[in-house]
Amino acid sequence: MKNNNSQKNQKLRNDIILAVVIVFIAAAGLLLFVLTKQEGSTVAVKIDGVVTDTYPLSENREVSIKTGENDENINILTIKDGKASISEADCPDKICVETRAVSFVGETIVCLPHKIVIEITNEKTDDQIDVAV
């Protein structure tokens, strides 16, 4: 009877250890998943519909985007603190410069005269918004 009891206890302990290990693995997996999901948003530069460059949204930088036959048109893309904006441009309407900084997956900045679209993309998540009006 006593022997039986300690065997039972032993079994229970093994079960608990197994459960703890599995929970731990699950938690670690979940953590990894959440982390990789939130990271990795990308700023895609599209000129006339074609992706010409991509930059991580998490790294601050300033890029000069040149368009036109002789690279005569310039838009300055600024990525700062997880947001992307056009800080300067020599287009006539300056609507791209007026547009607020974007960070949500699916958000865009458009420069119509230079045919540029800046888009926040992320392969791992759905678009946070499809369209802004």
Add this chain to the structure above:
Amino acid sequence: MKRFLSLLLGVVIITIQMIGFSGCDNETQPEKFKAYYFDYFDTATTIIGYAESKEEFDKICEDIKTQLNKYHRLFTIYNRYEGLNNLVTINDVDDGKHNVVTVDKEIIDMLTFAKEMYHKTNGTVNVAMGSVLKIWHVYRNAGLDDPFNAELPPMDKLKDASKHTNINDLIIDAENNTVFLADPEMSLDVGAIAKGYAVEKVADYLESKGITNFLLNVGGNVRTIGMADTEKWKVGIENPDTNNEEQPYIEYLKVAGESVVTSGSYQRFYVVNGENYHHIIDPETLMPGTKYRSVSVLTDDSGIGDAMSTALFLMDYEDGKQLVESTDNVEAMWVLPDGKQQYSSGFEAYTFEYVQK
């Protein structure tokens, strides 16, 4: 105890599987694609759609481009095309008067719709206001080119022009497909109508071909066709306070098949003596409307949405609200000058709480 443990184990394993598979189960599902065009209605066009392959998506986009190009050439008031009678031809003046112009049926239909919207909005949306809007257009462009010398159009000039804006002088002969402007000094400006009308026509065309799970956005005239695959489309309504970085959107909508259009004072403006002057001109004051920061309209018809957003932006709140409530399938949100938001009775059924990631 044992039962509890095995239950726990089961839950854990199911959780792991859900996490593990949620990211990579879309092999058989349609993929999301986007395309951007810059050639239509002097604005940017975005097409978003779900398709089995890039080839299939591109094929539908070519179809959409052909349609948009057709309406762009017909409805433009700036460009001439050889062998095509469009709105430029209607606005032309020969020997001190306009001609009776034979046009495509699409122009007859659009202008007939424009007249309907004139009456529906008590004259607030008037395509016969070209003479007034032309003056604003010239001064705005000059002000954008040379901000230090930006000027407002002189009021007497605007008032003179406003004498030539009678919608009844737009004479449409639907039987013979002709249009004639009876007042030699009048001209048409379809900026508040044609884009939304064209988007609706293209959406109808796609629907008639059985295409679904697409979204058209022509310069802020959004029309959804079906769902975003298995979910609804997520639409952010822009904060008219464009300096507010904390809150880029003041409302989030979920739609499937509807159209959303916003008219806002922040959208297209120029600056004179430190003041912003935007592009939505009130036919009564001949000046930019000042009653709201923006008005967003949710409707099942993008043509009505385009016209209604302009009309509501210029109408008193009580009149506008009454117009919305008495029109089927139209909902609206007004943003007042102090930032306060007002809604029509059915608008909030489409909103959802956005949870910051």
